[in-house]
Amino acid sequence: MQTEPAADQNRAYSYLGPAGTFTEAALKQVAAAVGQEWRSVNNVGEALADVTSGRSTAAMIAIENSVEGGVSATQDALATVPGLRIIGEYLVSVNFVLVARPGTTLADVTTINAHPVAYAQCHTWLGENLPAHAHLPASSNVQAASSLLDGSIADAAIAPPGIVDHYDVEVLARDIGDNRNAVTRFVLVSSSRVLPEPTGADKTSLIIELPSDEPGALLAMLEQFSTRGVNLSLIESRPIGDALGRYRFVVDIDGHIRDERVADALLGLRRFSPNVIFLGSYPRADLQAVEYHAKYDDGIFIEARDWLRGLLSAEPEA
Numbered sequence: 001m002q003t004e005p006a007a008d009q010n011r012a013y014s015y016l017g018p019a020g021t022f023t024e025a026a027l028k029q030v031a032a033a034v035g036q037e038w039r040s041v042n043n044v045g046e047a048l049a050d051v052t053s054g055r056s057t058a059a060m061i062a063i064e065n066s067v068e069g070g071v072s073a074t075q076d077a078l079a080t081v082p083g084l085r086i087i088g089e090y091l092v093s094v095n096f097v098l099v100a101r102p103g104t105t106l107a108d109v110t111t112i113n114a115h116p117v118a119y120a121q122c123h124t125w126l127g128e129n130l131p132a133h134a135h136l137p138a139s140s141n142v143q144a145a146s147s148l149l150d151g152s153i154a155d156a157a158i159a160p161p162g163i164v165d166h167y168d169v170e171v172l173a174r175d176i177g178d179n180r181n182a183v184t185r186f187v188l189v190s191s192s193r194v195l196p197e198p199t200g201a202d203k204t205s206l207i208i209e210l211p212s213d214e215p216g217a218l219l220a221m222l223e224q225f226s227t228r229g230v231n232l233s234l235i236e237s238r239p240i241g242d243a244l245g246r247y248r249f250v251v252d253i254d255g256h257i258r259d260e261r262v263a264d265a266l267l268g269l270r271r272f273s274p275n276v277i278f279l280g281s282y283p284r285a286d287l288q289a290v291e292y293h294a295k296y297d298d299g300i301f302i303e304a305r306d307w308l309r310g311l312l313s314a315e316p317e318a
């Protein structure tokens with residue numbers, strides 16, 4: 001069981017703010033965060049620094065979205081900041097509105113302030129309706145809208161639909177995202193070494209480097225999973241950055257590190273990869289029970305280990 005924190009322990013939660021962001025909507029799903037201090041920060045690096053310094057107990061960060069794939073700033077931060085663990089995942093439906101200062105019309109818009117991840121998801125609408133616009137990057141969706149009222153040179157901003165509850169801006173267009181059903185996946189990151197208990201509906205996140213210049217290394221990595229009946233739900237590559245052609249793989253697998261088949265796959269990975277980062281095992285947001293073939297059941301691995309132990313144990317004296 002996860003132990004309850006001491007009453008005086010810092011229980012602050014960091015999130016990409018200000019209030020009204022999709023990240024805040026993800027944090028609202030965390031029961032343990034209710035009634036605690038919430039720290040609004042400007043970027044993923046700041047959120048993770050709050051966790052590593054102990055200023056916050058956990059941080060909510062966007063990791064993947066259904067339109068654009070992995071959030072590279074998050075993947076790279078998790079690969080390089082040591083001592084972090086994902087302890088939960090949360091899904092938020094995302095759709096976007098274009099907002100402006102009251103009185104602005106669509107014809108007035110030449111510069112758009114938007115978070116890069118939001119901007120990338122509104123590509124089609126912007127191409128069709130404002131083909132000559134310039135993009136001014138913002139630190140968050142809400143920051144983009146709030147800065148319109150705070151001296152920004154932008155004419156409009158891409159923001160969550162609820163923005164009008166927080167700021168005096170006018171909606172110029174609704175539902176401007178490329179996909180109406182777009183979903184963003186957020187993860188709650190902590191520095192605690194306490195693993196969330198297995199639930200039977202768990203996910204494990206890893207970052208894996210391949211040995212360089214080894215033919216078939218990618219296949220060898222995938223074999224670690226396939227030979228143990230472990231399903232992958234995400235695989236993406238990110239450049240390591242020190243030379244061309246060097247990549248690390250961001251991988252999500254079904255199951256918990258306490259599942260024998262997952263633990264065995266990790267041992268296999270560790271033997272061949274120069275660097276395996278275990279980012280955590282945590283309950284899946286969709287609560288879908290993990291399915292796997294009975295031949296990869298815990299008992300089969302345990303029986304095989306016991307068999308080996310038996311072979312190695314000394315024969316009783318005759």
Ligand SMILES: O=C(O)C(=O)Cc1ccccc1
Nearest residue numbers: 021022023115117118140141
């Ligand atoms: O949380 C927010 O609102 C952000 O600005 C980050 C973001 C951007 C696009 C989709 C999901 C989260």
